[in-house]
Amino acid sequence: MTLLKTLAPAAALIALPTLGLAQDEGPVAGVNASTDTVFILNSLLFLVGGFLVFWMAAGFTMLEAGLVRTKNTTMQLTKNMGLFSIAAIAYYLVGYNLMYPLGDWSVGSDETGGYLGILFSTAKLEAVGIAADAADDYGYASTGSDFFFQLMFCATTASIVSGTLAERIKLWPFLIFVVVLTAFIYPIQASWKWGGGFLDSQWGFLDFAGSTVVHSVGGWAALMGAIILGPRIGKYAKDGKVNPILGANLPLATLGTFILWLGWFGFNGGSQLAMGTVGDVADVSRIFANTNTAAAGGAIAALILTQVMYGKVDLTMVLNGALAGLVSITAEPLTPTLGAATLIGAVGGVIVVLTVPLLDKLKIDDVVGAIPVHLFAGIWGTMAVLLTNSDATFMGQLVPIIIVGAFVVVVSAIVWFILKVTMGIRVSEEHEVTGLDTAELGMEAYPEFAKG
Amino acid sequence: MTLLKTLAPAAALIALPTLGLAQDEGPVAGVNASTDTVFILNSLLFLVGGFLVFWMAAGFTMLEAGLVRTKNTTMQLTKNMGLFSIAAIAYYLVGYNLMYPLGDWSVGSDETGGYLGILFSTAKLEAVGIAADAADDYGYASTGSDFFFQLMFCATTASIVSGTLAERIKLWPFLIFVVVLTAFIYPIQASWKWGGGFLDSQWGFLDFAGSTVVHSVGGWAALMGAIILGPRIGKYAKDGKVNPILGANLPLATLGTFILWLGWFGFNGGSQLAMGTVGDVADVSRIFANTNTAAAGGAIAALILTQVMYGKVDLTMVLNGALAGLVSITAEPLTPTLGAATLIGAVGGVIVVLTVPLLDKLKIDDVVGAIPVHLFAGIWGTMAVLLTNSDATFMGQLVPIIIVGAFVVVVSAIVWFILKVTMGIRVSEEHEVTGLDTAELGMEAYPEFAKG
Amino acid sequence: MTLLKTLAPAAALIALPTLGLAQDEGPVAGVNASTDTVFILNSLLFLVGGFLVFWMAAGFTMLEAGLVRTKNTTMQLTKNMGLFSIAAIAYYLVGYNLMYPLGDWSVGSDETGGYLGILFSTAKLEAVGIAADAADDYGYASTGSDFFFQLMFCATTASIVSGTLAERIKLWPFLIFVVVLTAFIYPIQASWKWGGGFLDSQWGFLDFAGSTVVHSVGGWAALMGAIILGPRIGKYAKDGKVNPILGANLPLATLGTFILWLGWFGFNGGSQLAMGTVGDVADVSRIFANTNTAAAGGAIAALILTQVMYGKVDLTMVLNGALAGLVSITAEPLTPTLGAATLIGAVGGVIVVLTVPLLDKLKIDDVVGAIPVHLFAGIWGTMAVLLTNSDATFMGQLVPIIIVGAFVVVVSAIVWFILKVTMGIRVSEEHEVTGLDTAELGMEAYPEFAKG
Structure with missing residues (x-):
């Protein structure tokens, strides 16, 4: 009798969840999120993060379309629409499997059929x-959401390249380079860190969302392209004078920057790779806040520095300052405090203001400033991990930067060179002067607007 | 005694969820998401999907503003802002209830007061x-989120029409047509499939996110409008020559395409209508990935095809190719593999490149190419369901396409005709030549920019 | 024996959640969302709401860049990029802590070190x-997500000011005002309502998402700036005639409006501050639907009213009508029905159309119409809470509007005045005529486009 009395309430409690009837009678479910809920929330982070990073493709397009001259705008739009589409398909056909099953790939496992097997196995949902x-990964997240998210990072790498090489590179060689970049170069080096490869396992390399793995890779590929391609006609006078070539539509460039800033919440926040626990979602929140303040720090630094150095604020530097702040915080958006994140971003902004003229001294013509923003600030951000994350080591950061850089420099130089000697990568001088839109595409971006 | 020992741990387990104290002591909650969590996650899908589809209204606006001439740009912006606002109110006042409780509507149930009752009963949250x-629907999702999501589809249908008829249709007759389209035409035919009507129950029609129900409906209505309205002055010369009329601002058109691409993740992904289980969120993920690759396929197909056919890439075709890829995958974004989705989208891109000239031969003047993109690729996409979904039947796809087409053609032709004979739908020849902005609105879109 | 039989099924039920194995065997988890899940979902609402409100910064930028003249566009872009960045840092350094721990601040608690302590304590994640x-707040949401969300509201207040004062205010005095506004003015008055201060506790003031706390504050600060700064040269002729100064790029202004409309779903929806229960997510859904229809109501009201009053539709009024509809519903987006929300928004649209000329009569030069939209419609929206929320009282709404208004008017007037007499707030007449872009920044927004 006594025993039965003791058990009665327990039985009632047991019954409730099964009957599903006790909505307003206090908490019934457990404390942790259920296994399914964790799976759903993690997948949701990838989907929302993924569509935000997709949006960055539009951001790069607007930024670049605003910073080139009107006579080359249609071409720049075409390149960006093309490069994203190519990245989407190349990463599905080759890149994704190349990036992730590195273990299998290295040993040429039976399951995948070895090297060739990987090359011919496409991503599967x-x-x-x-x-x-x-x-595939119950307890974590759906494969489709992961693929969708990772694809956008691969495409971002290609977006970085297009801005630097604008106004003089031919369409098709550029697109072929994008194929190689998104099918092979990006995925192979990304596997070294994110596919569990040697940069991760042997060097303890820390690169949260890709200051090195994404941004510096795009930057290195752009740098080699810029060197091999040469500067635009008229950019560098024989007497050493640099002739500024102005962007034709600054509202577009500003819109592009805002789009990139927005997309970066997905880029960095999504790279937490999980939000199914209290700790994970609190981390994603930290990352959002830090990402935002780093961008603000970069913008303010460029705002003040251009005022001090040149006596007037330079909007394009402010825009690139914000972007450099974002790149700088990307290697470690989680561990910094808001103050540290602001300063890390601010240093990124300073780097841009100081290195844009440096590139010009070297006669490396980077139309939109992508090399300072993505490569230089990317290196800074990767080293800055040391400031706030005690797991990082100096050599563990520096050596992978160099390894990745050397790999991308060598391979992309080879690819650019092959393209140069086979099909040629540069439009004719006449076409460059006329403008790529009329000469190569027969379609002006602003056909009704008179030239000033 | 033995019994008590056995029960002790059980009692402890029972107690934990109630006390809510065991955060770090292993999983406590169950495997499935709780009933409330499912409700929340499903509603969240509608809300996020809904705001993404809302964003498509901006995408159509930018696409169209970029593809018309400067002299008609303010009018195009006004029409788009107006049509979305009208759709929002008309769907709330009439459309939503007309679309969903089809059973009740057909039989004129007492509860709703029959036909008239439905017409005068507005959506209620x-x-x-x-x-x-x-x-209202515990165990599924909130009514408000469902209404919000479905409203955006109705508005999309109206957005499709505005592009085709640009540069010559009067503002108010167009807006009146939008009232009829969003209050009656769209909801009635949508109820046949999505309201559980005969296309769904009798024909087994499969149209996941609306290649037919949304896109072809907009396309048919646009087609009838274009025929009744006639082409723009100067578009078709007497000798049969087609005079291309160039879009004035291609960066805007490209921005619009990127916005639409982004919004389409909500359009197709949200149409899974649930993400509260592992299966549902994995399906949403598949849909995101497939939607993206179909757009890429369409863009690449148009890129290559215009190069091959015309010796140079045509950006506006690439943009429309991406959109056609998106429309093509909309009828079935779930079942295809990534490869099949890419190909389905690519065929959509091919269709656009081949049918834009066809319309010109028929002297049907579609300013932005909405008919090839939304109608032709919509039909293709609806039939392409047969390729990957074994539940689809040939007649079950074809006959509904025809029924919906016939309904929209007849009703919209009648409405356009009534508008033509009563208030007139076309601006005067003088106003058309001057431009609608100055003549009809007295406000230029780019008042400071000189004409080239 | 009997007892054991009774207990056996109970024991099985108990075991299931612990073992985590019963995915497809019916619901296992409870009815309510688990404590962790609620925390995650609430945080997620802040993150998604926050990035949507961030996006509004881009919306204001595009709206303003489209409504100023080309000669002042770079400056307007620079101001907007600068103000958001400043707000991000000022709110982190000072504003957030000033806004929330009002109790502590009022009494100068030991923990925070009193007034000075608060001033020198920055937001911590x-x-x-x-x-x-x-x-910090287990059972609710992560601090980082809350900070991220609230920061965006502070920045919005600053965005409102920049539009009104465009085309004549100097960059640096404006940015210094933004520092004061976002570090002190906004957070102090926001603490009175949202920090649990006296407007909340003593007046029972209801302002759901900030028609008064955000929008009227920006509006009052803009009004005082406009009065102290004076109108643009040439705007008001000596004979009392108003010379309209046209916006240079209406597609940008329309894009900005769409961006703001999209962002407002986060602004109002996120202000539910929770979505971890069925009731909360259903409320967020209501808010999304009401916010949308209020914007539509405002746009349609302006569309019809300008047609009736002026014989032609005025696009800029339609844009501002939509925005006024959004501001109007912001004080109470939850309790209205869809019909009431539409009407509340429509009244907002009417207010804009009627008060824009009124300001001109008073020779208060508001370049983008921010005062009618954010201040006048903000007051209307705050009073309109009385129509649908029975918890609101007339004095409880009116008096806080006046208190907040008086505070902002006095403090911002003092700040503007100090800036005026110290560094000067207005560019020279020569620079204003030349245009701020060339004269102050040396960088044109559209350098290649000829002036018409």
Whole structure:
């Protein structure tokens, strides 16, 4: 009797969740999120993060379309629409599998058929309406959401290159380079860190969302392209004078910067790779806040520095300052305090203001400033991990930067060179002067607007 | 005694969820998401999907503003701002209830007061701070989120029409047509499939996110408008020559395409209508990935095809190719593999490149190419369901396409015709030549920029 | 024996959640969302809401860049990029802590070190990878997500000011005002309502998402700036005639409006501050739907009213009408029905159309119409709470409007005046005529486009 009395309330408690009837009678479910809920929330982070990073493709397009001259705008739009589409397909066909199953790839496992097997195995999504326990990675997130998210990082790398090489590179050689970059160069080096490769396992390299893995890679590829391609006609006078070539539409460039800033919440926040626990979502929140303040720091630094150095604020530097702040915080958006993140971003802004003229001295013509923003600030950001994350080591950061840089420099130089000697990468002088839009595409971006 | 020992741990387990104290002591909650969590996650999908589809209204606006001439740009902006606002109100006042309770509507149920009752019953949201078991659809999602999501689809249909008829249609007749389209034409035919009507129940029609229900409907309405309205002055010369009329601002058109691409993740992904289980969120992920690759396929197909056919890439075709890829995958974004989705999208891109000249041969003047993109690729996409979804039947796809087409053609032709004979739908020849902005609105879109 | 039989099924039920194995065997988890899930979902609402409100900064930038003249566009872009960055840092350094721990601040608690302590204590995020029970506010949401969300509201206030004062205010005095506004003015008055201060506790003031706390504050600060700064040269002729100064790029202004409309779903929806229960997510859904229809109501009202009053539709009024609809519903986006929300928004649209000329009569030069939109419609929206929320009282709404208004008017007038007499706030007449871009920044927004 006594025993039965003791058990009665317990039985009632047990029954409740099963009956599903006790909505307003206090908490019934447990404390942790359920296994399914964690899976859903992690996948949701990838989907929302992924569409935000997708949006960055539009940001790069607007930024670049605003910073080139009107006579080359249609071409720049075409390149950006093309490069994203190519990245989407190349990463699906080759890149994704090349990037992730590095273990298998290295040993040429039977399952995948070795090197060639990987090359010919395309990304595969989970089956439709999959049962939970049949999910590829039950307990974590859906494969489709992961693929969607990672694809956008690969495409970002290609977006970085297009801005630097604007106004003089031919369309098709550029697009072929994008194929190689997104199918091979990006995925192979990304596997070294994010695919569990040697930069991760042997060097303890820390690069949270890709200051090195994404941004510096785009920057190095752009740098080699810029060197091999040469500067635009008229940019550098024989007497050493630099002739500024003005962007034709600054509202577009500003819009592009805002788009990139917005997309970066997905870029860095999504790189937490999980939000199914209290700790994970609090980390994603930290990352959002730090990413924002780093961008603000970069913009303010450029605002003040251009005022001090030149006596007037330079909007394009402010825009690139914000972007450099974003790149700088990308290697470690989690561990800094808001103050540290602001300063890390501010240093990025300073780097841009100081190195844009430096590139010009070297006669490396970077139309939109992508090399200072993505390469120089990317290196800074990667080293800055040392300031706030005690797991980072100096050599563990520096050596991978060099390894990745050397790999991308060598391979992309080879690819650019092959393209140069085979099909040629530069439009004719006449076409460059006329403008790529009329000469190569027969379509002006602003056909009704008179030239000033 | 033995019994008590056995029960002791059980009692402890029972107690934990109730006490809510065991955060770090292993999983406590169950495997499935709780009933409330499912409700929240499904509603969240509608909200996020809905704001992404809202964003498509901006995408259409930018696309169209970029593809018309400067002299008609203010008018195009005004039409788009107006049509979305009208759709929002008309769908709330009439459309939503007309679309969903089809059963009731058909039989004229007492509850709703029959046909007239439906017409005068407006959409109603759930009460504020509703208790879970009082929710309209507890176990699924909030009514408000569903209304918000569905409203955006209705508005999309109207956005499709405005592009085709640009540069010559009067503002008010166009807006009146939008009232009819969004209050009656769209909801009635949508109820046949999505309201559980005969296309769904009798024909087994499959149209996941609306290649037919949304895109072809907009396309048919645009087609009838274009025929009844006639082409722009100067578009078709008497000798049969087609005079291309160039879009004035291609960066805007490209921005619009990127906005639409982004919004389409909500359009197709949200149409899964649920993400509260592992299977559902994995499906949403598949849809995101497939939607993206179909757009890429369409863009690349148009890129290559215009190069091959015309010896140079045509940016506006690439933009429309991406959009056609998106329309093509909309009828079935779930079942295809990534490869199939890419190809389905690519065929959409090919269709656009081949049919834009066809319309010109028929002297049907479609300013932005909306008919090839939304109608032709919409039909293709609807038939392409047969390729990857074994539940689809040939007649089950074809006949609904025809039924919906016939309905929209007849009703919209009648409405356009009535508008033509009563208030007139076309601006005067003088106003058309001057431009609608100055002549009809007295406000230029770019008042300071000189004409080239 | 009997007892054991009774207990057996109970024991099985108990075991399931612990073992985590029963995915497809019916609901196992409870009805309510788990404590962690609620925390995650609430934080997620702040993150998604926050990035949407961030996006509004881009919306204001595009709106203003489209409504100023080309000669002042670079300056307007620079101001907007600068003000957001300043707001981000000022709110982190001072504003956030000033706004929230009002209780502590008022009494000068030991913990914070009193007034000065608050001033020198910056916002702090939760520790990295925090354990659930160590979260600042376990059971609610992460501090980082809350900070991120609230920051965006502070920045919005500053964005409102920049439009009104365009085309004649100097860059640096404006940015210094932004520092004061975002570090002190906004947070102090916001603490009176949202920090649990006297407007909340003593007056029962209801302002859901900030028609008064955000929008009227920006509006009052803009009004005082406009009065002290004076109108643009040439705007008001000596004979009392008003010379309209046209916006140079209406597609940009329209894009800005769409961006703001999109961002407002985060602004109002996120202000529910929770979505971890059925009731909360259903409320967020209501808010999304009401916010949308209020914007539509405002746009349609302006569309019809300008047609009736002036015989032609005025696009800039339609844009501002939509925005006024959004501001109007912001004080109470939850309790209205869709019909009431539409009408509340429509009244906002009417207010804009009627008061824009009124300001001109008073020779208050508001370049983009921010005062009618944010101040007048903000007051209307705050009073309109009385129409649908029975908790609101007439004096409880009116008096806080006046108190907040008086505070902002006095303090911002003092700040503007100090700036005026110290460094000067207005560019020289010569620079204003030349245009701020060339004269102050040396950088044109559209350098290649000829002036018409």
